[in-house]
Amino acid sequence: MRPTPGLVYLSHSSHRILLPLVLVWAATYVTDLRGFILPRWLVLCAYVLAIPIAIVVSDTWTSYNNKRDAVSRGAILPKLVGYRWPFGLDTILSLRASFTTRYLGNAVFDWADQYGYMFRFRVPGETRVFTAEPEHIKRILATDFSNYEKGPNFRLQMQTLLGTGVFNSDGDMWKFHRSMTRPFFSKDRISHFDIFDRHASDVIDKIRSRMREGYPIDWQDLASRFTLDSATEFLFGRDVQSLSAPLPYPSTAPIANHLSGNSVAMAFSKAFLDAQVTSAGRARVLFPWPLLEIFHDRVAKPMEIIDKFIDPILKDALEKKTASNIKVEKSGELEISDEDTLLSHLVNLTDDPQILKDETLNILLAGRDTTALTLTCAIYQLAEHPDILRRLREEILNKVGSARRPTYDDIRDMKYLRAFINEVLRLYPAVPFNVRFTINPTEWPSQEGEPPTYIPANTRCLYSVFVMHRRKDLWGPDSLEFDPDRFIDERLHKYLTPNPFIFLPFNGGPRICLGQQFAYNETSFMLIRLLQRFSSIALMQDSHPESLPPAGWARSKGSNGKDRVWLRSHLTMFANGGVWVKMDEAQNIEQV
Template identity: 35%
Template sequence: MIEDIFNDLDITRTNIVVGLFGLFILWNLVSRLDEERRIAQMGKHASIIPSWLPYSLDTVAAAIYHSVNGNALAHWRVMLGRNPHTNCYTVEGRPASQRVILTADPENIKAILATQFSDFGKGKPFHNDWKAFLGDSIFTTDGDAWHASRQLIRPQFIKDRVSDLHTFEKHTQVLMNAIANGGVQGMPGVATDNIGQGRVVDVSDLFFRYTLDSATDFLLGSSVDSLRTPIQEFAEAFGEVQRVQSIIARAGLLNWAVPRGSFNRSLKIMNTFIDQYIDRTLAFTDAELESKAKSSDYNFLHALGGFTRDRKMLRDQLTAVLLAGRDTTASTLSWTFYELARHPAVFQKLRREIINAVGETDAPTYDDLKGLKYLQHTMNEVLRLYPVVPFNVRLALKDTTLPFGGGKDGKSPIGVLKDTPIAYSTLVMQRRKDLYPVNDA
């Protein structure tokens, strides 16, 4: 009898598939209508990026193509400034059916990073992608965890510590020798014969070695001395972890397919290197760490060890600060020398200011550096043209708004639902000709 009932219903595989597909379409339609209702309650949409393929595959393909071919800046300038009537440099699209907002508007970026800071964060997806490398550090957490990290790290960068330039001067001299010798030769010593004369030198590589050496010295109390050694295991491992991590982060939903063999091997080398310094710090008693604060060998890790004995927290925060201390300074130095080579008049003026204030052989003091106004202006301009984080993403941690860019005229708030990614570009913003009329970028 039951078989007869099912036969009468004429249920086939095709019927089931069609029915399920219909339910899927209906669910998407209802979800989209509910999303539109909630957005309308808070604000409006930004200008829509036109797309001709399902899931905005053409938009995604174009972004990948221009990124691979080194044309990302020009591409995003066009995408963000495509509506000449609004001048708000904020658009949105739906790659893989997920709403994504992109902005290079100063008011929106200020809201994300300052005035509405608690509304936006890294989010769980970012934390999951970066956890193996940066753990639960200040760069991967939000809310109370982020605040705790900030409270732990911030006191370690008081003026008395960062104004002690002896550590940096020591490694600067090694850097100058390496440049004079034509690159890393694997041997210390003063270059007196200019054996590098006429040789092409990859100064960017030297700058990354220099900042790694000075950062490890400042943070750990001992430098890896990569400027003296062509191949340094920790430096190589640290660079490889960063390389693969960057691919993982950019792969999005496909990051599961990224090979992680070299990443895991390099991460093990990196952690083993850092662990030995953590072991030494944890071997000190609280009283011994407190007494070290007055000694010449006191370092960042000692300071952290005075606040927490949590090995994982020490490892995570140390790795995060090491990453920041190395890459930001090295990239800024590289771009500075690139621009000075292109602008000899600026180079000569800057050189005169430094010689007049410091001399040709003396090391500058902290007060000397503060008084070098043209140097400060030069660095500010380099950072405008080449910000250390040119593109970044934040996730809406709750239903909120962005202050500018909504509606046809671009003057209304944009409704932003929880878990909506917002990609912002300081690089595009700081090269906008309407914001910086004198712009030779």
């Protein structure tokens, strides 16, 4: 049985907690021996204040050393965001409010106006560095890759959900997991399109049925089911059949109901979401979160539901391998057939069920949530821009027709579709904020004419492609506007071509997303199939008031003031309350 996060934290950090208390006890003991009996209230105050004082002393000493080291290198420390409350409590409260009630990253955009796109800020227990500078992110992800890691804090945060999988490991363990999955993503596979087509047909049937009832659909819910069913079939050879469950109705509908029907599918989907939300939320408490989970692991309960689905599949796959007398091979020696699932590929590389579970869950997270967000925001923008919808649909009909299944060549040749998806990925990258920890001290370039910026060892470095993708100095004065043509016209050569690291929806460097092409294909396929059957889309957020952004939303600096969807983030971005739309069926659809 895996120890709780709290016990793991205490085993690694007990000296930080116990040492101040031991010092108070020792001081009290010595005074007692000398005949000085301290008042109980004073002893109690000493115990209560011991840890906060130790934190202040440690922080002061660390700050002094960092300043000294920076000076010795001829460098400077990043600008510090001002704070008024002890330990930067007001800073983290501003960040939490930004994530929950304001436009995504609102506090960061405000601070960037004052301090630039690289600064440090104080939170209880540490000083963190933030950057949205392309050169810094390039160093983190590529040119100085070996000096950055996910780090033990992040790994503990995600351990229950992702284990030691590729997104939650460093060093040799990361290389091992990466080498296992890379061959499976190294070529396009016809079977992928077979999977997409089956589930896209289910999506279209669901939409047509709901439109006949006269009620809007939550497209985010439907896109998430499409990518969940596609991802689980891709991974395991069988899907959770979430598309077979009834769709929700908007809250204003007279027959609004709770989801029912396929309880196994919806339980899996809900558990997977709960596990992500809880894992992400661990990093947003005001003190070390593991201390809240000493006696229980808050992610363990949803994981029980996930395990009930995955464990029998893993057991069956390993038993089939044993019965076939297949020996573990090195990944480089394997031939992968078009009929293989990722799991059938992985069982040829390892017999360890925990490694298999960790890796499949990591890929499930990447393959389901990221593409679901891209499809969600794609339909949102098509509803907001009928002219873009008409132009995109015209390209689809001219290239594929109104009924034929698209091929790889079709998708590759559709330039406007690719530009449209890129623009969605620019404004709505699935992972808006990410983190790495420095291993050794390093220096980042500053503005021209200024000394380099010193980044100490073991510093939590937050970087945001969401913020970087919206910078006017990097993308032009219209950076907050949705315009796919920026990936086709002269703006492409003016901004992106000279500096490709300003566009990183799939990260970059050695950890670049292995499933990048898979995501493009899945998104393209679903959009083509959808626009073959539906000629217009209308946003209906008023039908479900819970989906409307809060007051003051449009005044946020990261927004163009026109946003009608409430973007939030756990591990990935999502639309709070959903994206509710109505669609009109196209006429004169060909018969194939």
